[in-house]
Amino acid sequence: MSLIDLPLVKLTNPDASLPGLFVLHLNNGVENRITQQLISEITQALDHIDERLDRLSGEDATKGGALITTSSGKFFSNGLAIDDAIATGDAFYLPFMRMLARILTFRVPTIAALNGHAFAGGCMLALAHDYRVMRADRGWIAMNEIDLGIPLMPGMAAIVRCKVQGAHLRDCVLTAHRFKASDAVAAGFVDRAVQESELNDAAMQYARALAPKARGLGSVLHQIKAEIYRDTVSLLLAGGTSPGGYMAKL
Template sequence: MVATLEYRDNIAVLNLGDTENRFSLEWLDSANAGLDTVLASEPTALITTGSGKFYSNGLDLDWLLANGEKMGEYVGEVQKVLARVLTLAVPTVAAVNGHAFGAGSMLAMAHDFRVMRSDRGFFCFPEVDIRIPFTTGMAALIQAKTTPQTAVASMTTGRRYGGEDALAAALVDRVATEDALVGAAIEIATPLIGKDSGTLGAIKKTMFGAAEAALLTV
């Protein structure tokens, strides 16, 4: 499965897929191509979402098990995408339509804002339970977007947050029903369209420069 890009008026919507939307090499290529198109299509804003049960289940663990010698290279490519979204020079909103686990949750955290489905789906960093320590870059990303209390609670326990719990922990900014999810993301993004991309990109790089540098160092 690959990510596909469409436009709703002048807002770019990157659909992550309709399966588990794991970050396969093909998926990473399609996501990068979508981001290239977004940056060439200003003024715009970016919304990411999935179709079905998952927003994203993160790393392609089956591929990693079969290609362990390429782990460093693969994780580096994943972190490049996270860094791109983190500092993208347009407003970004994640519309978390379903389960977001591991690197899938990190992708959502890399956005400026997050809207999560209120009635179904979990937001989770399961690394402590699946015995995969966070990389320095991944930890830096999460810590750059959460309070210290939420970082400890979410990163060291493997807790699964439903929509309302995620809102209370400030992991997301709003919750909405499934049919209103993308609309809520559009409501957030629309007033922000037209911000000067050079200025916006510079501000994000200043705010998140340390996390970006850590993500780009594997």
């Protein structure tokens, strides 16, 4: 059932028997660039989910819920609309980082179903989710800011750092290594690689299995995520847009 159908996003409930289960489909052209409008519409969709969850009661509330985010075509998201981001500065970056913090701590389990490439801001969006399922036959996930000559804001670096570990983090942010699905699974920041035809079903399997963890409207799950990712959330919400600014006194 369609719940929201905005120009750049569509929110559905694919199973009436599980009213806390949602699919958020991004639809911002071929590349699914993250624009101010897309950020606003994703935020509206999250607001709508919160409102619907608050209205659940009885047996429906005990079933919990989950959120799958996906898109279609060659790109899950090819990153920020960078010219707009540079031109508008905080007006772009601060809502983007607030959106990432909200997804990172969202009250239901979240799954990113990566139908194609997830670069830069698109990679951050994917990493903000609890789980990632990636198309095995085509697509890379990468942080290519080093090649674009763009530094990472403190919160943006933090969300990568909290999900990508060790030498993989170094290769991800310092060399812009493009991880194919099998490599990302081996590195531990993508959970499963499947064929394109299996992607939606695999994401749905995670969603159904994890939905009960949000029983009771997900307040405990939200609080646990907020503490697990406390340092990352603090940086995302601090409003810091000066990369390396903490080193000013060195």
